Amino acid sequence: MSQRTFLNRQALYLRPDPARVVVRRFGPQAEPSDLSHTDKLRANHIVDRVLSLDPATAENLLTEVLENFKGRHRNLLERFEARANEMEEAFETHREFTQVQRRLVGSYFLHEYSFEAAALFNPSIVSHPDQSGAPEGGLRFVLSVRAVGEGHISSLTFRSGSIANDGSVSVDPTSRLASIATLRNRMARLDGEDVEVVFSPDGDISERVIFPVTASQSNGIEDARFVAFDEDGRTVFRATYTAYNGKGIRSELIETSDFLSFRMSPLRGSAAVNKGMALFPRKIGGRYAMIARQDSENLYLIYSDDLFTWDGGVALLKPQFPWEFIQIGTCGSPIELDEGWLLLTHGVGPVRKYSIGAVLLDKADPSKVLARSREPFVRPEPSEREGYVPNVVYTCGAMRHGDQIILPYAVSDTFCNFATIRIAALLQSMERCDARPGACYEAERLPADQAALESDTR
The missing domain is CATH 2.115.10.20 (Glycosyl hydrolase domain; family 43)
Known part of the structure; x- marks a missing residue:
């Protein structure tokens, strides 16, 4: 038949x-406790640069990031904070982050990934x-x-x-x-x-x-x-x-x-x-x-x-x-x-x-x-x-x-x-x-x- x-x-x-994109880890993929000395060093360089921004510049930068990715993800600010929290163990001793700084730091350790592009x-x-x-x-x-x-x-x-x-x-x-x-x-x-x-x-x-x-x-x-x-x-x-x-x-x-x-x-x-x-x-x-x-x-x-x-x-x-x-x-x-x-x-x-x-x-x-x-x-x-x-x-x-x-x-x-x-x-x-x-x-x-x-x- x-x-x-x-x-x-x-x-x-x-x-x-x-x-269609998701945001996922960028940079170190391992758990913070497993990161190499080089990875930790690079991560802390990013933190230092964010902390060097004056409050107004940091606020404007975060606003710009959010505007750029508007409508592409749900709860993006929460994702930024969660990623910063994940990385906390790898960061050297630093002054306490403001909320804006924490969100900015998190944004630098994420990237968009087109999960069904191929x-x-x-x-x-x-x-x-x-x-x-x-x-x-x-x-x-x-x-x-x-x-x-x-x-x-x-x-x-x-x-x-x-x-x-x-x-x-x-x-x-x-x-x-x-x-x-x-x-x-x-x-x-x-x-x-x-x-x-x-x-x-x-x-x-x-x-x-x-x-x-x-x-x-x-x-x-x-x-x-x-x-x-x-x-x-x-x-x-x-x-x-x-x-x-x-x-x-x-x-x-x-x-x-x-x-x-x-x-x-x-x-x-x-x-x-x-x-x-x-x-x-x-x-x-x-x-x-x-x-x-x-x-x-x-x-x-x-x-x-x-x-x-x-x-x-x-x-x-x-x-x-x-x-x-x-x-x-x-x-x-x-x-x-x-x-x-x-x-x-x-x-x-x-x-x-x-x-x-x-x-x-x-x-x-x-x-x-x-x-x-x-x-x-x-x-x-x-x-x-x-x-x-x-x-x-x-x-x-x-x-x-x-x-x-x-x-x-x-x-x-x-x-x-x-x-x-x-x-x-x-x-x-x-x-x-x-x-x-x-x-x-x-x-x-x-x-x-x-x-x-x-x-x-x-």
Whole structure:
């Protein structure tokens, strides 16, 4: 069955906007107690120069700064003061700052950063925790998106929108303003840090940007795969993502109930060593479950008792068809259907071309593969081949609405588009695993202490 029979691309595009900026640390990036002697010396030179200004000149300068950045940020004066307070430990003994001096000093240790100047891609979609105002027969949603700015630093940002009864998608207008989350709690662990970041309830969800806050994330928070998780009758939104420090990666977990407060935690265990972990939306047999790639090529089913430790696994799928000969991976969390778990997958084929297909897993025992796509149902169209990374279509998570799958997907790692998929027709197009010998991968039990393998590219 042709993909055009059941796939409907919508004329709805989310493109990066370099005019959207946040203010972030400028100069010393480390905590004041960790700064080098040179960094502290330079910081104090700036303080000395500010303190040398007479009161009238300082007042005029602060007024000029505020006028220059008027309308570009919320609560800018408070951000100036907060940054000065952060730096206080690095400053040498000085006379007490006036309020004007403190705000000026803070302004010199901040800069604007265009967080989505290069790309806005790899979306995932979940139901909105607040369904007020949802269209009749439809629902409200939250879209998470990976944003990339100068230096190829990735952050996590959001959009909201609605799905109509017929499956058509609309995205709410994006705010001109944006701000970075505030770090509220930091708890050291042997394997890293648990951190909590929060946003003010003021402003739109599209203003919220989660920027790297730990050493493991210093070069990026990549490819969050959000899912609405059923936890003892309440909904918790969780996502695995890749933390990148410029040299290596680590799988981490973020969770929230309201998209205002977020907890971020490292994952551990031999099965949490690669990219692309995707959490099931509920426990399976009393345990947390994920689909993940441990070996840069194949997909595995893994379980955890505590959500944070992932060891061993069952080899589930290997590249079978030409469009996925290089590697396969997840395209978000499994979606529960009456027929089983629908897992969207990506495959990498000739000339590193990324396409999207699907697999159907048994609902009671997801290690059993019932069917899979012989051909991908989303490939880069001629108009979708150019961008930051050519020949790539990719998603970090779709959701079910009635008899359709709502699929946000990225185009060439540059911008996002939306499509809808008719579930019945998609399932009909898939090849049953007993239809041809060797069509599906027989599960193989792996030892719990399997050695960590090299990182993959996505």
